[in-house]
Amino acid sequence: xxxxxxxxxxxxxxxxxxxxxxxxxxxxxxxxxxxxxxxxxxxxxxxxxxxxxxxxxxxxxxxxxxxxxxxxxxxxxxxxxxxxxxxxxxxxxxxxxxxxxxxxxxxxxxxxxxxxxxxxxxxxxxxxxxxxxxxxxxxxxxxxxxxxxxxxxxxxxxxxxxxxxxxxxxxxxxxxxxxxxxxxxxxxxxxxxxxxxxxxxxxxxxxxxxxxxxxxxxxxxxxxxxxxxxxxxxxxxxxxxxxxxxxxxxxxxxxxxxxxxxxxxxxxxxxxxxxxxxxxxxxxxxxxxxxxxxxxxxxxxxxxxxxxxxxxxxxxxxxx
Amino acid sequence: xxxxxxxxxxxxxxxxxxxxxxxxxxxxxxxxxxxxxxxxxxxxxxxxxxxxxxxxxxxxxxxxxxxxxxxxxxxxxxxxxxxxxxxxxxxxxxxxxxxxxxxxxxxxxxxxxxxxxxxxxxxxxxxxxxxxxxxxxxxxxxxxxxxxxxxxxxxxxxxxxxxxxxxxxxxxxxxxxxxxxxxxxxxxxxxxxxxxxxxxxxxxxxxxxxxxxxxxxxxxxxxxxxxxxxxxxxxxxxxxxxxxxxxxxxxxxxxxxxxxxxxxxxxxxxxxxxxxxxxxxxxxxxxxxxxxxxxxxxxxxxxx
Numbered sequence: 001x002x003x004x005x006x007x008x009x010x011x012x013x014x015x016x017x018x019x020x021x022x023x024x025x026x027x028x029x030x031x032x033x034x035x036x037x038x039x040x041x042x043x044x045x046x047x048x049x050x051x052x053x054x055x056x057x058x059x060x061x062x063x064x065x066x067x068x069x070x071x072x073x074x075x076x077x078x079x080x081x082x083x084x085x086x087x088x089x090x091x092x093x094x095x096x097x098x099x100x101x102x103x104x105x106x107x108x109x110x111x112x113x114x115x116x117x118x119x120x121x122x123x124x125x126x127x128x129x130x131x132x133x134x135x136x137x138x139x140x141x142x143x144x145x146x147x148x149x150x151x152x153x154x155x156x157x158x159x160x161x162x163x164x165x166x167x168x169x170x171x172x173x174x175x176x177x178x179x180x181x182x183x184x185x186x187x188x189x190x191x192x193x194x195x196x197x198x199x200x201x202x203x204x205x206x207x208x209x210x211x212x213x214x215x216x217x218x219x220x221x222x223x224x225x226x227x228x229x230x231x232x233x234x235x236x237x238x239x240x241x242x243x244x245x246x247x248x249x250x251x252x253x254x255x256x257x258x259x260x261x262x263x264x265x266x267x268x269x270x271x272x273x274x275x276x277x278x279x280x281x282x283x284x285x286x287x288x289x290x291x292x293x294x295x296x297x298x299x300x301x302x303x304x305x306x307x308x309x310x311x312x313x314x315x316x317x318x319x320x
Numbered sequence: 321x322x323x324x325x326x327x328x329x330x331x332x333x334x335x336x337x338x339x340x341x342x343x344x345x346x347x348x349x350x351x352x353x354x355x356x357x358x359x360x361x362x363x364x365x366x367x368x369x370x371x372x373x374x375x376x377x378x379x380x381x382x383x384x385x386x387x388x389x390x391x392x393x394x395x396x397x398x399x400x401x402x403x404x405x406x407x408x409x410x411x412x413x414x415x416x417x418x419x420x421x422x423x424x425x426x427x428x429x430x431x432x433x434x435x436x437x438x439x440x441x442x443x444x445x446x447x448x449x450x451x452x453x454x455x456x457x458x459x460x461x462x463x464x465x466x467x468x469x470x471x472x473x474x475x476x477x478x479x480x481x482x483x484x485x486x487x488x489x490x491x492x493x494x495x496x497x498x499x500x501x502x503x504x505x506x507x508x509x510x511x512x513x514x515x516x517x518x519x520x521x522x523x524x525x526x527x528x529x530x531x532x533x534x535x536x537x538x539x540x541x542x543x544x545x546x547x548x549x550x551x552x553x554x555x556x557x558x559x560x561x562x563x564x565x566x567x568x569x570x571x572x573x574x575x576x577x578x579x580x581x582x583x584x585x586x587x588x589x590x591x592x593x594x595x596x597x598x599x600x601x602x603x604x605x606x607x608x609x610x611x612x613x614x615x616x617x618x619x620x621x622x623x624x
Contacts, residue, residue: 004418008407099405102375103458107422108395108465317377 001109001117009091013125016083020133023075027140030065034140037065076137076157080130080165081194088173089186091122092315096181101318115315119308123170130166134158150226150289152202159293164300169194171307178314201299209295210288214238216278224286232277239282249277324387326351326469326501327372331381334367340525341367345381347520347530349503351468354495356512356533357505358593359522360601365505366402368522369471372503373399385469395424398467400475404458408447412457415446419461431464434490438483451478459487463494470494472504476511488515513589521593523600533589540592541577542585543569552579559595570595 041062046055092115095101105111138149138158149158156162172194176186207228216238231246232253233239240246256271272278284292325348332345342364349355357365370376372383374390385393406415412435420426435442438456446454455478462470470491476484492515494500503520506512512519519536521529529536540558543551547565551557554575561568570587577584587595 001422003421007410007414007418011409098408099401099403100407101405102370102399102401102403103405103407103461104422105375106373106394106397106399106401107419108424109422110391110394 001114002121005091005118005121008094009087009122009125012087012090013129016086016129020079020083020129023079024133024136027075027136031136031140034062034065037062076141076162077153077198079133079137080162081169081191081198083129084126084166084169084171085173085187085190085194087122087126088170088175089177089190090183091118091174091177092311093177093181093183093186096178097183111315111318112312115312119171119174119311122174123167123304126166126170127163131163134162137162148224148286150224150284150286150292152206152226155226155289155292156202159289160297161293161300164297164304165198168197168300168304168307171304171311175307175311175314178311178318197303201296205299206292206296207284209299210284210291212282213285213288214280214282216280225281226284227281228284229282230280232272232275233280235276235278238280246282249275253277324384325349326353326386327503328384328387329368329372329381330384332368332371332378332383333380334364334371334376335379342371342378343525345522345527347527349501349518349520351386351501352495352499353518354491354502354504354516355518355520356509356516357503357520357522358507358509358512359505360507360597363522364525365522366473369399369473369503369505370401373397373471375399375401393469395465396468398462398465398470398472400458400462400470400472402473404451404455404478406446406454406458408445410446411442412440412444412446412449413442415457415461416442416464419464423465425466427464427466431460434460434463438486452480452483455479456483456487459490463490466498468498468500470500470502470504472502474506475504476506476508484511491515509590509593519589519593521596523597526600528596528600536592537586537589539574540570540572540587542587542591543571543577543582544585545569545582549581552577552582558592559598 037058041055041058044055044058046059092101095104104114134157138154141154141157148154169190173186173190176190176193177183180186180189207226212228229246231240232249233244233246234241234249240248252275253268253271256275257266257268259266327349329345329347332342333340334342345364345368357368359365367376371378372385372390374394383390385397390397407418410418416428416431416435419431420428432442435457438453440449440453440456446457449457455475459472459475462472472491475491476487479487488511491502491504495502504512504516513533517533519529519531519533520527541555543555545567547562547567549567551569551571555569555571555573555577557569557571559570569582570591
């Protein structure tokens with residue numbers, strides 16, 4: 001069955017490998033360019049005392065070299081889902097559509113075994129392809145150089161999660177293929193479902209997968225942290241209590257620092273002690289990166305397993 | 321081997337939406353028989369075969385193959401679907417490899433030999449073969465599995481008379497050599513009489529008759545007599561036709577006919593089958609409350 005599945009899917013896999021190979025080469029070229037611009041900028045030690053006047057032009061050439069990196073984030077966001085759905089949607093739907101399931105199910109292999117072997121081949125192909133591409137994505141977004149890989153757009157295109165997204169999308173496509181029995185419809189329904197699941201998880205679940213860290217006594221969080229919230233809170237409180245939000249006390253501080261309006265005349269430190277407030281940053285620090293990657297990959301792999309179970313039930317109960 | 325029949329159905333029914341594709345179906349096929357499943361289009365032949373191999377799940381009743389569920393004995397059953405599904409992008413040789421990988425008892429030599437006899441090249445792409453050749457490839461895959469029970473849905477439908485003859489020869493050879501039980505559906509009754517020794521008539525989703533073919537032939541008579549003579553005792557009239565002053569009855573007899581008013585003739589198999597189908601179509605006793613399915617509706621539903 002492994003051979004047979006490979007034989008059925010190989011042309012699709014070949015096309016995908018070639019298409020993504022072309023993308024990877026383009027990304028690699030852009031990444032090289034960006035990396036050398038970053039190296040040139042770093043070598044100038046800008047921001048340190050006595051930095052040279054070349055900083056401005058070096059910085060601007062880095063920014064122009066990295067102007068595609070936001071597009072890279074989009075590619076990194078879309079590709080795992082698209083590859084998963086493109087591989088998953090036809091894997092069962094095509095057999096049901098052409099009636100070849102009646103050929104496969106009447107050989108000496110049980111229906112469940114047939115299904116699991118097919119899905120294993122497809123899942124492996126989706127995961128391996130995205131796994132191979134992820135280093136290119138994460139290099140291209142430049143997150144590794146800048147060290148802010150935990151910050152959302154970069155986080156999504158690096159580490160383990162792209163493979164987990166691909167596995168989830170693959171199982172989503174396969175399951176929808178069993179439900180609607182048509183590759184095209186399975187794909188068309190799968191895209192918005194996948195995007196919605198990704199968006200909701202990213203917006204409402206990810207930040208709480210690992211307990212965030214609250215820090216006070218700093219004014220600006222380092223860029224390698226993912227800042228969730230920040231603001232003035234009463235002393236002794238590291239998160240907003242009842243009746244206040246992260247923003248509630250900002251107004252009191254600004255009334256205190258510039259009582260007459262216009263320029264600030266009173267120091268922030270003075271106002272903080274006067275009002276018994278402190279500035280708190282709630283964040284996922286950079287060292288939570290792998291913890292968060294594992295947790296988020298776990299969410300998507302668990303969702304993929306749930307879809308697998310549903311697919312097995314649907315195929316076992318299949319009524320012609 | 322156990323005494324269980326090769327195929328046994330008990331109150332088998334299959335419903336598609338509001339219409340029954342198969343209803344109250346109960347019969348046995350003893351091992352070693354070549355059974356013919358006859359009936360008009362849409363009478364439930366394909367549905368019955370699909371349920372028997374476990375591809376379709378019955379709505380009511382049970383099916384037992386060698387005393388087990390179809391899923392438990394998949395490796396002992398060869399099934400030829402009505403639509404001959406094959407992987408069209410595969411080469412013929414790859415189709416055989418598919419069969420070899422999925423069947424422990426696969427007879428690779430026999431498969432190659434059979435395709436060689438039919439002059440079908442292993443390097444040809446399945447999608448480029450003629451419909452008849454595709455049917456032969458599909459049948460080869462069934463046979464190379466070395467099954468104990470062959471379920472064949474219209475095995476000779478797309479074949480020319482010569483290929484028809486050779487398929488029937490292959491089937492006979494399998495039965496003689498391996499003791500394979502065969503259930504084949506067809507609406508070409510002439511083909512069946514020479515090969516089959518068991519007859520199942522399916523009409524309007526119900527079984528009208530399931531019995532040994534020799535017994536069926538021996539127990540049915542064509543009676544010719546004067547018009548409006550009442551049928552002799554001990555007979556069940558299956559069909560009656562009237563011409564001028566004469567009445568022809570096709571009857572099933574339960575005791576010897578001793579009535580000088582009738583001339584007794586032996587009907588052909590085709591006449592018997594048609595008599596049963598006519599009776600069912602006219603709303604005869606076995607399907608009194610069964611609305612007739614439109615022709616072809618069962619095939620369409622089964623293929624979805």
